[in-house]
Amino acid sequence: MTALTLPPMPRLIVEPAVRNALEEDLGRAGDITSDYVVPENTRAQARIAARATGVVSGLDAARAAFRMVDPDLLIGIEKRDGDLIEPGDAICHLDGKARSILTGERVALNFLGHMSGIASAAKSMTDLISHTKAKVTCTRKTTPGLRAFEKHAVRSGGGANHRFGLDDGLLIKDNHIAVAGGVTAAITAARSQAGHMVKIECEVDTLDQLREALDAGAEAILLDNMSPDMLAEAVAINAGRATLEASGGITSDTIKAVAESGVDLISVGWLTHSAPSLDLGLDIDFGD
Template sequence: MSVLQNDLPRPIIDELVRAALLEDLGRAGDVTSQACLPAGARAEAVIRARVPGTIAGLPLAEAAFRQIGDGLAFHAAITDGHRVQPGDVVARIAGPALLLLSAERVALNFLTHLSGIATATQTYADAIAHTSAKVTCTRKTLPGLRAVQKYAVRKGGGSNHRFGLDDAILIKDNHIAVCGGVVEAVRAAKAYAGHLMAIEIEVDTLDQFALILALPDAERPDVVMLDNMPPETLAKGVAMNQEAGGKPVILEASGGITLETIAGVAESGVDYISSGWLTSSAPSLDLGLDIDID
């Protein structure tokens, strides 16, 4: 197996891939390959891109071919984050045909899904490259896949929002409703949080934002999310932030972000643009695995 450059801990990769292989193999393994393939058959396979995109998930594909059994050699032609064109070779696999075919779908499922996320993120990032804004993801991830989906966002040129409910405070509209207002919610969070825990609050109107900016620096949250606001309203929010005095808060825009709207949102001057679509709905990247028999 080749050593791939990635920033995902191997235990995370191996646990996800093992669960996927167990799900696919069921109780008897790949009965189609067992029934049809000649004993001892060997094969070579090539994974190629069929469309343009950005690759992510090679460490998981490698793990699928590694965990299925001994004897397969996996060689990545590129590393995650690499942009490909139709026909580009992504990886080569060689060894026992039974093992290769038994792991093929699990490997491709991870690779096409994560490459789709990386490609969507790269497309968004390219659209706002002329600004200082950054694309970030959300917690709208598939159960069990958050770590690898957020990894794919990074490989596509985006950044990661919080990973879960426990690593940052994000006060949303329902929290505000129960607390009685934005100021009350922020003050409660400030009283609870330790010095290493960031606080973000979501506001729906610039009037709510004005209440936040009226607070002393020590009482302000670290980040304010301007939710579902058009670019012209966002630009007003950016101006308010700069003119309020004291230390400006970090501004994040969210809500209904698309490829058609993201440039206008970024040009408003916000710092971050969050999109749940990147991890919840980005289409898989079309990659194919073709086999040549020895």
């Protein structure tokens, strides 16, 4: 079953990261186990299959890993990023040199398992609030070097992306406010230099700060560590003027009440920094 359709990840992003992972794994001498144990011309067929229920993500990276190891490998994709899978479901099939399949296996599974785990976690959270208008979004709490992959995985699970980096979104945090001398001063300074297409989001801890941020012209406001009742009051004060984002230690046990407060976005950092990998495996069948 396909939950949604996502465009492929850009090769310019995928290939350098996958190449680095292969170089890390192969080191200076290559896959000496496969080279010493498996005859060079032995061919095999294999499949990557689910061993747990979840959502697929990371097929672009897995395919790149196998193709970099051996461009002649035949790769048959059975699922797409965003597909729901059950134990035993085939995700892709491989046909070619056994050595090549074995050499690319771990890097491919590392990307697939990690990204599918994030996608599965994102779907579980979005399902919990599907009766509300709120959207689950990720944060910049990502694995260094893998942010684009992890944010793609969040989208695979039906979540939304926050800014990708410090350069594509203006978010005034509590430390910015402290240095600038207050909410109004920080927002005013940001607006004086931001381009006309750049929205300003400001983090607030209190309802008084919320009122000040609204009066200063913030277009989005991050409501940090507020209870559901306080969030509902913030929604009433806002009256639709700015996009409201709830943040701060939100879990599967608390997200429903947060969403029902009426906020627009719910940012969940653990989706990218702590979601467990989805259990996937490669089963190989040696041919002639």
